[in-house]
Every structure is written in C-alpha cells, then in structure tokens.
Amino acid sequence: xxxxxxxxxxxxxxxxxxxxxxxxxxxxxxxxxxxxxxxxxxxxxxxxxxxxxxxxxxxxxxxxxxxxxxxxxxxxxxxxxxxxxxxxxxxxxxxxxxxxxxx
Amino acid sequence: xxxxxxxxxxxxxxxxxxxxxxxxxxxxxxxxxxxxxxxxxxxxxxxxxxxxxxxxxxxxxxxxxxxxxxxxxxxxxxxxxxxxxxxxxxxxxxxxxxxxxxxxxxxxxxxxxxxxxxxxxxxxxxxxxxxxxxxxxxxxxxxxxxxxxxxxxxxxxxxxxxxxxxxxxxxxxxxxxxxxxxxxxxxxxxxxxxxxxxxxxxxxxxxxxxxxxxxxxxxxxxxxxxxxxxxxxxxxxxxxxxxxxxxxxxxxxxxxxxxxxxxxxxxxxxxxxxxxxxxxxxxxxxxxxxxxxxxxxxxxxxxxxxxxxxxx
Numbered sequence: 410x411x412x413x414x415x416x417x418x419x420x421x422x423x424x425x426x427x428x429x430x431x432x433x434x435x436x437x438x439x440x441x442x443x444x445x446x447x448x449x450x451x452x453x454x455x456x457x458x459x460x461x462x463x464x465x466x467x468x469x470x471x472x473x474x475x476x477x478x479x480x481x482x483x484x485x486x487x488x489x490x491x492x493x494x495x496x497x498x499x500x501x502x503x504x505x506x507x508x509x510x511x512x
Numbered sequence: 513x514x515x516x517x518x519x520x521x522x523x524x525x526x527x528x529x530x531x532x533x534x535x536x537x538x539x540x541x542x543x544x545x546x547x548x549x550x551x552x553x554x555x556x557x558x559x560x561x562x563x564x565x566x567x568x569x570x571x572x573x574x575x576x577x578x579x580x581x582x583x584x585x586x587x588x589x590x591x592x593x594x595x596x597x598x599x600x601x602x603x604x605x606x607x608x609x610x611x612x613x614x615x616x617x618x619x620x621x622x623x624x625x626x627x628x629x630x631x632x633x634x635x636x637x638x639x640x641x642x643x644x645x646x647x648x649x650x651x652x653x654x655x656x657x658x659x660x661x662x663x664x665x666x667x668x669x670x671x672x673x674x675x676x677x678x679x680x681x682x683x684x685x686x687x688x689x690x691x692x693x694x695x696x697x698x699x700x701x702x703x704x705x706x707x708x709x710x711x712x713x714x715x716x717x718x719x720x721x722x723x724x725x726x727x728x729x730x731x732x733x734x735x736x737x738x739x740x741x742x743x744x745x746x747x748x749x750x751x752x753x754x755x756x757x758x759x760x761x762x763x764x765x766x767x768x769x770x771x772x773x774x775x776x777x778x779x780x781x782x783x784x785x786x787x788x789x790x791x792x793x794x795x796x797x798x799x800x801x802x803x804x805x806x807x808x809x810x811x812x813x814x815x816x817x818x819x820x821x822x823x824x
Binding site: 468 | 643681682684692694697700715782
C-alpha cells in the first residue's frame with residue numbers, strides 16, 4: 410500500500426489565495442449576480458478594491474455570502490434582516506471573545 | 513420506517529391555519545438554525561422542522577398527509593398503495609436534501625427540490641461547486657500533512673431518488689489553516705453535464721477539541737498549573753507548546769489567571785497566531801504531618817487575609 414502522503418490532493422487555503430469578483434461569488438453560491446450586488450448595497454458583503462473597474466472581494470466573502478443566503482432562505486428574512494443578523498452575530502462573537510479574554 | 517407527526521414537530525394543532533404554521537416555523541427556525549443556535553442537536557431539530565414545514569405549508573402535501581390519518585410517532589409505517597393518487601406535488605423546497613425516509617416514501621424525489629434545481633442556470637457549461645465541512649485534529653494545521661477525509665455526497669440514483677454516498681479523499685491540509693477557512697480543491701466538484709470543466713470542492717475546516725490547547729482564531733491558549741511558590745517567587749518551568757517543550761519564565765508576583773504570551777507560537781498562519789499560557793495555581797495536598805507543618809509555618813509567617821477586599 411502506498412503511504413497517504415503519496416497521492417494526496419494538494420489544497421490551498423481559499424481565503425488567503427483568492428480574489429473574487431461578483432461573477433465568481435454568483436457562481437459559487439449559485440445565485441444571480443444581481444443578488445450579490447444587493448448584498449453589497451445592503452452592506453452584507455464588503456468590497457475590498459474599488460480602484461479597478463470591477464468589484465473585488467476577499468475569500469472570506471464566500472463564507473459570509475453563503476451564511477447570508479442560508480439565513481435569508483431558512484429564516485425567511487429580507488436583506489435588511491440578514492444584514493442586521495450578521496452584524497449582531499459578529500458583535501456577539503466579539504463579546505464572547507472579550508469575555509473569554511477577561512476570564 | 514417511522515411515522516412522523518409533523519403537527520407535533522411544529523407544535524401546532526391539526527387545524528392550524530397557514531398563518532399559524534408559518535409563524536410556528538419562523539419561531540422554531542430561529543431557535544434551531546445551526547448558524548445561530550447554541551441548542552444541542554440544533555441541526556437535527558432544524559432539519560426535522562424544515563421537513564415538517566415543507567409538508568404543512570403546501571396545501572396539496574398537507575391534504576395528502578392528512579389523508580394518512582394519525583399514526584403514532586415512532587410506529588412502523590407503510591403508505592397505503594393507492595395513497596397520493598390524484599395529488600400533484602410541485603417541487604417547492606429550496607432546502608436541505610436530507611429529508612427522512614418517511615418524507616421520501618410519501619412525496620418521493622419530485623416532492624423535493626434537489627440541490628441542482630436552483631443551480632446550473634447561471635453558468636451552464638461548468639460543473640457545480642461542492643461544499644463540505646470537516647472536523648480536523650489541531651495537529652493538521654500546526655504541522656500540515658495528509659489526512660483522509662470522509663465526505664457524504666448526495667447523489668441521484670437510477671430511480672431518481674436522492675441517496676447519500678461516502679467519498680474518501682486524501683488531502684494535503686495546508687499548514688496554518690484556521691477554523692472557518694476553506695480548503696479549495698480545484699476540479700473536485702461535480703462533473704459538467706457537457707464539455708465544461710468540473711466544479712471545485714470547498715472544504716470548510718473546524719477543529720476537534722484538543723486535550724490541552726484551546727483555539728481562538730489563530731491564537732492558542734494553555735492552562736498551565738504552577739506551584740504557589742513558582743508564581744510568587746518566579747521560576748522557569750517546562751511548558752508544552754506546538755513546536756516543542758520550552759522553558760517558560762514565570763515572573764515573580766504572578767497570580768492565578770496571569771497570562772503570558774509567546775509571540776508567534778500559535779497557529780502558523782500568516783501572520784502566525786500567538787500562544788498564551790494562563791497560570792493556574794495548584795496547591796500541594798496537606799495530607800501528611802510534614803505538609804501540615806509547612807502550611808502551619810506558612811500561616812504563622814504571613815499575616816494574610818485573602819478576603820480583605822470583601823470587607824470581612
């Protein structure tokens with residue numbers, strides 16, 4: 410038998426190796442490009458690079474976009490609700506960290 | 513196969529209105545949504561609720577389900593042979609494909625929108641991307657290395673039913689990956705239906721709890737027990753770190769909860785995380801005459817009131 414190292418698939422850390430466009434996110438999340446644009450307009454996703462002709466995102470936007478889509482679908486939230494939920498979830502995470510650091 | 517009481521799962525009466533069902537669903541979905549919930553079994557409950565809602569929100573499915581009468585939950589169940597005749601189910605769900613056998617036997621594959629329904633329309637040439645989540649041991653990110661990952665892949669079988677298949681992949685885990693980040697494996701997603709390139713596979717990483725380290729983003733925390741005199745007088749003590757045992761200098765006057773930072777010795781991401789040592793004061797047991805005498809001498813030598821700040 411060959412050792413596991415032999416034919417291992419080489420994976421890259423997606424968040425650190427990628428710059429994404431609206432088109433990429435649309436394909437990866439299987440939603441309309443318009444939907445991604447709405448996420449940006451509502452502040453759900455942040456654009457990193459505006460001095461090019463095209464909007465660009467870091468790899469972390471994929472996780473955020475997928476989370477937003479799940480919340481939207483499963484909890485039947487509208488965009489503003491998703492944006493608010495994400496903000497509050499972030500704040501909660503931040504507070505949990507603070508709390509942990511103080512203990 | 514077990515009978516499922518969808519009304520009971522949703523906590524509504526059998527004559528509940530559509531509005532009541534919707535309201536019940538939203539409440540339960542918020543409570544058990546795996547992204548939001550801290551409840552135990554949140555994911556399983558959420559799926560159950562989603563399945564119940566899928567049936568009860570659709571007038572056709574609900575009517576067909578009601579026709580079955582009231583089985584007992586948990587009871588062995590077979591749908592009557594003529595059941596479902598005359599009902600037409602539209603695939604309306606956008607949700608999770610992992611519905612129960614009970615649901616499948618009633619509404620079959622056409623009752624459920626498969627994972628492909630929402631997709632494919634935008635970029636018809638290319639295969640779908642797949643997403644999966646794995647639990648890795650912390651060592652995988654600290655040292656990197658190959659790991660066997662077992663993924664469950666939903667597939668449509670020859671009868672058009674959705675089945676879950678196991679797929680074992682041997683993956684070189686990138687050193688320094690953090691929880692919540694994805695390993696991207698190009699070309700390991702779904703095959704394209706035509707000439708196009710296959711999709712990619714995205715594997716989201718979470719870590720199994722480590723016996724001694726706690727993970728916080730890229731930082732690691734270790735609770736390190738020290739003797740009272742080591743904390744009070746200072747000492748150099750042996751400390752395990754991800755890169756091997758080091759001699760850690762404990763400054764004099766340390767106390768329980770004192771945090772010492774070893775810069776750059778956390779998860780080797782870019783930039784690398786830090787390694788925090790949190791001191792715990794361990795008391796030697798007073799279980800023989802010698803120890804008792806030492807404690808007594810200690811008490812005699814130091815007029816110390818640990819409760820001074822409480823005013824007593």
